[in-house]
Amino acid sequence: MGLDTPTSFWFARREWLAGATGSFLLAMSPGGADALTASPHPVPTEADDRPWDLLIRGGTVIDPSQDLGEIRDVAIRSGKIVRVERDLPAGQARQVVDASRKLVTPGLIDVHTHVFPYVGPYGIEPDPYCVTRGVTTALDAGTSGAFTFPALRKFIIPAAATRIRALLHVVSIGMVTGSTPDMGELEDLRYCDPELAVRVAEANRDLIVGFKIRFSEKYTGPNDLEGLKRARAAADQAQLPLMTHIGGSFTPLPQLLALMRKGDVVTHSFNSRPHGIVDAAGKVTPEVQEARQRGVLFDVGHGAGSFSFDVMEHCLRQGFLPDTISSDLYSANIHGPVYDLTTTLSKFLLLGLNLREVFARCTVNAARMFNFGAEIGTLKPGAEADVSVLDLLAGDFTFTDSDGKTRRGGRKLLPVVTVRAGKLFYPVAG
Ligand SMILES: [Zn+2]
Numbered sequence: 288m289g290l291d292t293p294t295s296f297w298f299a300r301r302e303w304l305a306g307a308t309g310s311f312l313l314a315m316s317p318g319g320a321d322a323l324t325a326s327p328h329p330v331p332t333e334a335d336d337r338p339w340d341l342l343i344r345g346g347t348v349i350d351p352s353q354d355l356g357e358i359r360d361v362a363i364r365s366g367k368i369v370r371v372e373r374d375l376p377a378g379q380a381r382q383v384v385d386a387s388r389k390l391v392t393p394g395l396i397d398v399h400t401h402v403f404p405y406v407g408p409y410g411i412e413p414d415p416y417c418v419t420r421g422v423t424t425a426l427d428a429g430t431s432g433a434f435t436f437p438a439l440r441k442f443i444i445p446a447a448a449t450r451i452r453a454l455l456h457v458v459s460i461g462m463v464t465g466s467t468p469d470m471g472e473l474e475d476l477r478y479c480d481p482e483l484a485v486r487v488a489e490a491n492r493d494l495i496v497g498f499k500i501r502f503s504e505k506y507t508g509p510n511d512l513e514g515l516k517r518a519r520a521a522a523d524q525a526q527l528p529l530m531t532h533i534g535g536s537f538t539p540l541p542q543l544l545a546l547m548r549k550g551d552v553v554t555h556s557f558n559s560r561p562h563g564i565v566d567a568a569g570k571v572t573p574e575v576q577e578a579r580q581r582g583v584l585f586d587v588g589h590g591a592g593s594f595s596f597d598v599m600e601h602c603l604r605q606g607f608l609p610d611t612i613s614s615d616l617y618s619a620n621i622h623g624p625v626y627d628l629t630t631t632l633s634k635f636l637l638l639g640l641n642l643r644e645v646f647a648r649c650t651v652n653a654a655r656m657f658n659f660g661a662e663i664g665t666l667k668p669g670a671e672a673d674v675s676v677l678d679l680l681a682g683d684f685t686f687t688d689s690d691g692k693t694r695r696g697g698r699k700l701l702p703v704v705t706v707r708a709g710k711l712f713y714p715v716a717g
Pocket of ligand 1: 399400401428588590615
């Protein structure tokens with residue numbers, strides 16, 4: 288059973304087109320800001336007794352954590368959500384964002400990104416691709432290992448407005464070698480020291496929320512099963528979940544899944560490479576169904592090579608939906624086919640998921656998957672003031688998967704403004 292059991296559609300598509308969101312063809316309004324910098328945090332003066340720092344007015348709030356899908360205003364004070372109600376008085380807020388005809392969601396959580404730049408070939412700057420594009424929390428999925436995590440901690444995480452948490456690669460060098468065929472990180476098992484990984488995780492409990500390991504033969508040679516045994520030992524000792532990258536593994540997937548436990552996460556679940564989750568006829572294999580039954584979770588992790596429309600459609604027809612939708616953003620896919628998380632989410636709209644089903648998979652489900660150390664993925668009063676304001680454009684859009692195959696969709700999500708800890712961030716122009 289996944290985190291979010293597929294339910295009947297929450298909103299009929301036609302209701303949305305005719306009703307709440309009205310005209311979709313509004314230009315993005317970046318408010319004149321084309322830099323990453325947030326607007327100045329409103330500073331109350333002695334004469335200013337308005338209780339709210341920010342009011343997001345008139346948007347259609349979609350918050351699956353509260354089963355909410357209607358027009359509400361969201362009031363924020365001191366970096367926390369304080370009220371989510373209809374017709375809150377604008378005069379009570381020092382700053383007002385007009386979200387009419389927009390969607391308002393909990394700040395999006397992307398559980399598979401690579402936001403550790405300058406060390407190895409994968410990492411990207413976090414803020415231009417995350418907080419300015421609706422993602423308030425990004426999980427760096429194993430770009431760093433025990434030897435390199437200190438640099439992520441010291442130089443990247445504190446400088447980013449995006450909240451960053453990390454999965455520590457069980458291989459101590461992390462992902463510094465790229466996909467050069469003879470330089471996979473798990474080809475030399477001396478780098479895979481579970482005791483070292485546990486020590487670093489224990490010393491950085493505030494930022495490291497789990498472990499990561501990759502199982503493509505080009506990264507492992509014949510060592511994937513032994514690497515997984517060591518990762519299993521580390522995860523058990525630290526009592527943290529383990530995310531495994533699948534697709535093209537040396538060892539058949541059932542043998543790998545057998546070592547995964549409740550709360551562990553398979554990413555790149557819907558790739559079209561050998562040893563995937565479906566058989567040659569497109570049927571989800573019994574071992575995968577059994578893994579889900581015992582609580583193993585299945586994430587998208589789109590990436591440049593790991594998301595197939597064909598495989599996803601086979602799975603959806605069998606009722607096998609992902610537990611979370613993530614981008615796997617890294618340097619080789621930010622100019623396509625991934626671009627960002629909202630583009631990935633738009634692909635699931637064309638595949639037939641409704642807005643509730645899509646947003647559950649990047650808010651409440653993601654927040655439950657890992658312990659992020661903050662109340663996120665929800666707009667409940669008291670939660671972090673992480674909010675995404677998005678446009679839902681109507682038109683004729685072409686989307687491309689990791690195999691270069693395309694689908695056309697009539698709707699596209701576009702970030703308008705993101706609130707992170709009470710501050711505003713706009714998309715970077717161009
Ligand atoms: Zn990745």
